[in-house]
Amino acid sequence: AQKITQTQPGMFVQEKEAVTLDCTYDTSDQSYGLFWYKQPSSGEMIFLIYQGSYDEQNATEGRYSLNFQKARKSANLVISASQLGDSAMYFCAMSPDSNYQLIWGAGTKLIIKP
């Protein structure tokens, strides 16, 4: 079965600390893509970062990095130096090559404390 698991329903983090949001995935496809999205309270889904299954280096985009451990089937999002504006829902998603659909995790609600 193709599945994304996010085990942290909610997290509180002090401002300026680093945050790691967990994501594990399950697929038998050899080729797939992994995504992280941010959804603020306004509702819009904002694309943050992408990792291809054949990419050897971890993806980075500004303060966001994706800790990709293929053997463990994990794709954790790391946010460095968290800011109040990082408070939002965060979703991990997978695009297996055999499936047109994006497979979504249930999301993690991140709250940054001042």
Next chain:
Amino acid sequence: DVKVTQSSRYLVKRTGEKVFLECVQDMDHENMFWYRQDPGLGLRLIYFSYDVKMKEKGDIPEGYSVSREKKERFSLILESASTNQTSMYLCASSLFRQGGDGYTFGSGTRLTVV
């Protein structure tokens, strides 16, 4: 920047009404998607389209239909709205199924059926 525009941010309709949710993207993307998002259930795919006049059912197509007469426009139709279709509806588009550009989402339509 790719823009995906959903025609309404908030919508209130009566049970039994026919409802049209419009989505327009301006970057010549092949693929377009309609999701609904409910608390605790994450994002669920209703329909998607990978070309003009092509459509494919997602996980929860019952009670919905779609139309894609032009590449840039993908419409979701609730044939006879019911209260269990009260939800947040998100439209997305993508050039590739996998890739660093990700899927670009509209700002969502919060539909309430009374």
